[in-house]
Amino acid sequence: MPARTGQQFLEGLKAPREIYLGTEKVDDVAAHPAFRGAAEELAAVFDLQHAKADRCLVPDPETGEPINASHLIPRSRDDLFKRHAALEVCAEHSVGLMGRTPDYMNVTFAGFAARPDEWSLGGNEAGAENLIAFQKDMRRGDLSLTHTIIHPTVDKALGDVPRPGNDVALHKVGETEHGIIVRGSRILATLSPFADEMTVYPAFPLGEGADAYALAFSIPMTTPGMKILCRDSFSQPKHAYDHPLSGRFDEQDAFVIFDDVEVPKDRVFINANIAAYNAVMRTSWSPNIMQQTMIRAQTKLEFAWGIANRMLKCINGKQPAAQEMLGEIWAFSEFARAAIYAAEMQATEHPGGAWFPDVRPLHALRASLPFWFPRVNEIIRLMGSHNVFATPTQAQMHDPELKPLIDRYLRGAGDVSAEDRVRVFRLGWDFVGSGLASRNEQYERFYLASGQRNRQIHEMFCDPTRADRLVDQFLNLETETNNQGGASCPKAA
Numbered sequence: 001m002p003a004r005t006g007q008q009f010l011e012g013l014k015a016p017r018e019i020y021l022g023t024e025k026v027d028d029v030a031a032h033p034a035f036r037g038a039a040e041e042l043a044a045v046f047d048l049q050h051a052k053a054d055r056c057l058v059p060d061p062e063t064g065e066p067i068n069a070s071h072l073i074p075r076s077r078d079d080l081f082k083r084h085a086a087l088e089v090c091a092e093h094s095v096g097l098m099g100r101t102p103d104y105m106n107v108t109f110a111g112f113a114a115r116p117d118e119w120s121l122g123g124n125e126a127g128a129e130n131l132i133a134f135q136k137d138m139r140r141g142d143l144s145l146t147h148t149i150i151h152p153t154v155d156k157a158l159g160d161v162p163r164p165g166n167d168v169a170l171h172k173v174g175e176t177e178h179g180i181i182v183r184g185s186r187i188l189a190t191l192s193p194f195a196d197e198m199t200v201y202p203a204f205p206l207g208e209g210a211d212a213y214a215l216a217f218s219i220p221m222t223t224p225g226m227k228i229l230c231r232d233s234f235s236q237p238k239h240a241y242d243h244p245l246s247g248r249f250d251e252q253d254a255f256v257i258f259d260d261v262e263v264p265k266d267r268v269f270i271n272a273n274i275a276a277y278n279a280v281m282r283t284s285w286s287p288n289i290m291q292q293t294m295i296r297a298q299t300k301l302e303f304a305w306g307i308a309n310r311m312l313k314c315i316n317g318k319q320p321a322a323q324e325m326l327g328e329i330w331a332f333s334e335f336a337r338a339a340i341y342a343a344e345m346q347a348t349e350h351p352g353g354a355w356f357p358d359v360r361p362l363h364a365l366r367a368s369l370p371f372w373f374p375r376v377n378e379i380i381r382l383m384g385s386h387n388v389f390a391t392p393t394q395a396q397m398h399d400p401e402l403k404p405l406i407d408r409y410l411r412g413a414g415d416v417s418a419e420d421r422v423r424v425f426r427l428g429w430d431f432v433g434s435g436l437a438s439r440n441e442q443y444e445r446f447y448l449a450s451g452q453r454n455r456q457i458h459e460m461f462c463d464p465t466r467a468d469r470l471v472d473q474f475l476n477l478e479t480e481t482n483n484q485g486g487a488s489c490p491k492a493a
Ligand SMILES: Cc1cc2nc3c(=O)[nH]c(=O)nc-3n(C[C@H](O)[C@H](O)[C@H](O)COP(=O)(O)OP(=O)(O)OC[C@H]3O[C@@H](n4cnc5c(N)ncnc54)[C@H](O)[C@@H]3O)c2cc1C
Pocket: 100, 147, 148, 149, 150, 153, 160, 187, 188, 189, 190, 191, 253, 439, 442, 443, 446, 447, 448, 449, 450, 451, 452, 453, 456
């Protein structure tokens, strides 16, 4: 089945799985009030690839059937531009509020499949073959994947990765004729209720002796023993006026328990192999994943600038303080756009013929966005002030007794009607202040690890050659005699 429609996606969610919301086991995700809104929007994303086929679809390199460009293993800079167009269509649909639309995992696996040499390290040739075969199935079946790569935190002092004997983190406990048995838990699988498959792959490198935790695989969400504990829902009833965003875009996040789950042999990509586990994230993951995440983030920043601008227009907010804050959001958005452009233009060919964006500007964004987004929210709250709560519901706006009064007392500046003003401020509050907005801020702070952590590890991705040369041109000066006192300048070794 090539690029799926929304209806085909929704059909795929019907098979039984263990999704818990509170103590309720949710049988029909797409029909449940907590999930319906997001299920419909994700279905719309699948439909959108057909409606905007010229920007979203490309031929499968082997079958020629139409697939989403996010499944493409990029073989040129032009392929990266094609992928950019498809990622942007998806990002615009939720104005970047859904971070883990299926394109996120599509680019992840396209990146992995581009480097079978890395996946084969440490004698993992069979795992690499399984991964390549899976990526073909995934792109041709246009599957929706969730992923969980972080081990649950029990004691921060013990570090980020499990050591031998840790019985909380996901680990292998045995083998059967058909596959391996895994037990334990992982966090925090966004999109779980809307996924066809659960994927597990590496995050931080593991230490010696932790072989049992060195796993990568993908299994259907219907696999027995896998329990998905959703966080509280932030989804509001779908209502374009009252809840323009939180009625539609709660993509959910879930804690995952693997209660002795059998992973079929052909779905195991890394089987208790530390050498492979610690190698596969080195080159292909970051540039590919971050092309998706940064296009999404830039779209959200531009939307934030747009909504802030509209809020100010409603109340004629031309004061310098407000304009300065507006310019701050605009600058974030433009920096993000420029970094993505630089990464794509500076793309390079990797072993095996794949083309990946330049990871450096993307890492700079990764280390900045967790600080920019909370500031953006703060700015919109400051601009919004009490106005974000002077926002009657649509039912109130239609009430014959209230409407004339609302029209009179809540009108905006100039010719801005009360209805226009209320809609803009409701949208602004849904973006920065609602339950979903609060979750979204937490997402931006942490979804690619915390900003602090990403700043600390910047040395892994940077090239200090020019910086060193700039400094050395002063340190390497020839010793000169000081005319005044005869003292000399130090000369670098
Ligand atoms: C909404 C949401 C959705 C997510 N979705 C997914 C998903 O789909 N799949 C998945 O696998 N994971 C997901 N995650 C998990 C995410 O990957 C982790 O939350 C992330 O890696 C951060 O984990 P951590 O607790 O190790 O954070 P840390 O980086 O340890 O940060 C925790 C705190 O410690 C601080 N800190 C960290 N290092 C230092 C330091 N050296 N010095 C000082 N302070 C420091 C940070 O600022 C922060 O306050 C999601 C998380 C959120 C919040």
